[in-house]
Amino acid sequence: MVWRPRGILNEAMIDDIIKCIKAKEDKVGEPFNRFTDLSVIDAIHLHFKYVFHVALHRRLSYLHHPQLKSAFYVTSPATAHYVKVYGLVCDHSP
Numbered sequence: 001m002v003w004r005p006r007g008i009l010n011e012a013m014i015d016d017i018i019k020c021i022k023a024k025e026d027k028v029g030e031p032f033n034r035f036t037d038l039s040v041i042d043a044i045h046l047h048f049k050y051v052f053h054v055a056l057h058r059r060l061s062y063l064h065h066p067q068l069k070s071a072f073y074v075t076s077p078a079t080a081h082y083v084k085v086y087g088l089v090c091d092h093s094p
Helices: 011-028 048-061 077-090
Strands: 007-010 036-037 041-045 069-073
Touching: 007 011, 011 048, 041 077, 048 077
Parallel strands: 007 041, 036 069
Antiparallel strands: none
């Protein structure tokens, strides 16, 4: 699955993609690899607590699932910071 958000990346956008991923997993019957292209967003309006919560949720909810990959394409240091936080919390999860 490829996701290319545009505009301002905020909690509502991430909540929407999480719902979309869940619906697609239910349809397909198993988790799948994801690619997020963050090169065309205009700004990020997220709090560390929210990013931490989303990453922890992913780590715990996929604990007993097959391994999958999430890749992010970033073009700015600010965007890279959020992806690194997400990656650190998700570390050692499938």
